[in-house]
Amino acid sequence: MNKLRLLTVLSLSLSIAVAGCSSAEKDAALDSAAQPTVVRTAVVKSSPLHTAYNLSGTLQAYEENTLAFQNGGTVASAYLTVGTAVQKGAVIARLDDADYKLQVAQATASILEAQAGIDNAQANLQAAASAIQSADAGITGARANVNKVNKGARAQEKQQAQATVDKAQSAYNKAKTDSERTQKLFEAGAATASDNENARLNATAALKDLEQAKESLSLLLEGATAEDHQSAQASFQDALAGKSKALAANEQAAAAKKQAHANYEKALVAKGQAELALSRTRLIAPVNGVILGKSVNTGDLVASGQTVYRIGSIDRLKVLLPVPDSEIKDWKKGQSVNVMLYEESRQGTVSNIYPSTSTNTGIVNVEIVINNPQQDWLPGQVIKAARQVTDKNGILVPAEAVINTGSEPFIFKDIKGKAVKTAVKLGDQVIENQLQVVSGLREGERIVIKGAENLFDGNPIKAEEGGRP
Incomplete structure (x- = not known):
């Protein structure tokens, strides 16, 4: 068969084929001879199956603290802004502390004053003890004197x-005799006037000594007088009164010391309270976190308990998902939940299921915890969530890969560079804009995932890799 005859046969066959086809098939046949259509394809893979509840919630800091001063006053510094990272223990705001420092100084002065009171009371106590000892000695002496007066002189x-x-x-007698002899000699001119005078003075002194000795002997022989008894007894009573006074002074000094100690302890407490009040002029970050909210500025006058900052730890985040009470039985603590923010997907874990249902909405809040080590997800962002309810895998394809304009949905396979129309059966899973295919596809086959709406069965195609099946 020569070339001319071959061309004639091919042309005739093509004409017959075109004449026996529908208009759509004619268009496809004509397109098959045209340039291939550029589409995006992907290899079909098996993926975990989830139940998509289309739940959404707002991210929150896992730990959030509302910080306020325990004392009122004027804010001296509050310069941190929302979004600033802070470390646990850092000072993030201060009150004007001048008055509080003055209170500490006054309390310190009170302590010194109380200590001086203790020292003074101790000195008074020691003086009272000495007075008691002296009074005891006086009583002993006075008692001995009374006894002596009462008993009289001893024979000895x-x-x-x-x-x-x-x-x-x-x-x-001797002095008198000497004086008389010297007088005679003086009169005879045998003694001087000085000798005579000395002899006379010696006799006078000897007479006085004799009279005193006789008087003392007379007192001993006669015994003590009533006045002597009264005087001795009065001295004894004075000694007793002195001891009573000393004892009273001792008790007073002991009471003063006790009061001084009480004042000292009171001053210590006052200083502790003043130092505590001073420490509360500083607002301390209780955790590592981020400033989530700020309510005051430097120079503002704040009351005790008034919110200054909200601080939260965002290394982990949490979100409350509103689950219908009819489905809450399928949720358990510890289950994995797929959460998505924009195009990024992460795994969260059910940490708590609230024990009550909202009477207005009929939902139960389920708390999900999400790790956020990079702190790139932020409180206030809205996420979507789906819970994995089975460990089975299945085939999921992008929704735009499925054409569903007739009685049954179909997709286009990429078989040797041609679009092959293939009917599929869909399941009930819809996950992240992907549809479950339960029949018509096998793992490892290549399908068109973008551009399928412009194809006909048999069209030549040029595959562009990308996306997920």
């Missing part, structure tokens, strides 16, 4: 007094 004392009188009498 009387004998000694008589001996003294006898001695004084002998001395006087």
Whole structure:
């Protein structure tokens, strides 16, 4: 068969084929001879199946603290802005502390004053103790004197007094004799006037000594007088009164010391309270976190308990999902939940299921915890969520890959560079804009995932890799 004859046969066959086809098939046949259509394809893979509830919620800091001063006053510094990262223990705001420092100084002065009171009371206590000892000695002496007056002189004392009188009498007799002899010699011119005068003075002194000795002997022999008894007794009573006074002073000093100690303890408490109040002029970050809200500025006057900052830890985030109470039985603590923010997907974990249902909406809040180590997801952002309810896998394809204009949906496979129309059966899973295919596709086949709406069965195609099946 020559070339001319071959061309004639091919042309005739093509004409017959075109004449026996529908208009759509004719268009496809004509397109098959045209340039291939550029489409995006992907290899079909098996993926975990989820139940998509289309739930959404707002991200919150896992731990959030509302910070306020425990004291009122004027804000001296509050410069941190929303979004600023802070470390646990850092000072993030201050009050004007001048008055609080003055209170600490006053309390310190009160402590010193109380300590001086203790020292003074201790000195008074020691003086009172000495006074008691002195009073005891006075009582002992006064008692001995009373006893002596009451008992009178002893025989030995009387004998000694008589001996003294006898001695004084002998001395006087001798002095008198010497004086008389010297007087005669003086009159005769045998003694000087000075010798005569000295002899006379010696006799006079000896007479006085004799009289005193006799008087002492007389007192001993006669005994103490009533006045002596009264005087001795009065001295004893004075000594007792002195001790009573000393004891009273001792008790007063002890009470003063006790009061001084009480004042000291009170001053210590006052200083502790003043130092505590001073420490509360600083607002301390309780956790590592981020400033989520700010309510005051430097220079503002704030009351005790008034909110200054909201701080939260965002290394982990949480979100409350509103689950219909009819479906809450399928949720358990510890389950994995797929959450998505824009195009990024992460795994969260059910940490808590609230024990009550909202009477207005009929929903139950389910708390999900999401790790956020990079702190790139932020409180206030809205996420979508779906919960995995089975460990089975299935085939998921992008929704735009499925054409569903007739009685049954279909997709286009990429078989050797041609679009092959293939009917599929869909399941009930819809996950992240993907549809479950339960029949018509096998893992490993290549399908058109973008541009399928412009194809006909048999069209030549040029595959552009990308996307997920």
